[in-house]
Amino acid sequence: MTRPCGATPVPPPPRVNPRYLRIYAAIAAIPPGRVASYGQIAARAGLPGRARLVGTALRDTPDGVGLPWFRVVHADGTIALPRGSRGFREQARRLRAEGVAVRNGRVAMPAFGLDHDLDRALWGLG
DNA sequence: ACATTGACTCGCG
DNA sequence: GCGCGAGCCAATG
Numbered sequence A: 001m002t003r004p005c006g007a008t009p010v011p012p013p014p015r016v017n018p019r020y021l022r023i024y025a026a027i028a029a030i031p032p033g034r035v036a037s038y039g040q041i042a043a044r045a046g047l048p049g050r051a052r053l054v055g056t057a058l059r060d061t062p063d064g065v066g067l068p069w070f071r072v073v074h075a076d077g078t079i080a081l082p083r084g085s086r087g088f089r090e091q092a093r094r095l096r097a098e099g100v101a102v103r104n105g106r107v108a109m110p111a112f113g114l115d116h117d118l119d120r121a122l123w124g125l126g
Numbered sequence B: 001a002c003a004t005t006g007a008c009t010c011g012c013g
Numbered sequence C: 001g002c003g004c005g006a007g008c009c010a011a012t013g
Helices: A018-028 A038-044 A051-059 A086-097 A115-123
Strands: none
Touching: A018 A038, A018 A051, A038 A051
């Protein structure tokens, strides 16, 4: 139901930088219970070598977008956010809620380590 | 327009 | 395991 007048009963959708759409899509594709590194997300988004851009995109992402940002960790499995920060605790909590073991600020059982293998493990791609 | 910053990563020692 | 430097590039001042 569209309405002719200005006031909308639903909250306005958060606006995102269209430049990051590919990155968001790659993050959204991470299955629950799994994690992916910044570099892997970048590669999956068609931006190989631009891991930092993924970090920038995530930082600039407004809350309210249903993005599984917490499934993105460093290449070595550590959580990127500062230890003890609110975001850090939130990420660890959400990961554990999905069955991902977090030990000492890092994903306990990456079962990978190489982005190459991770890609296959996550999406079954070659 | 220039300089700095940063939710990154990899190679080296 | 840790630190350093280089490459990365949009955002920010």
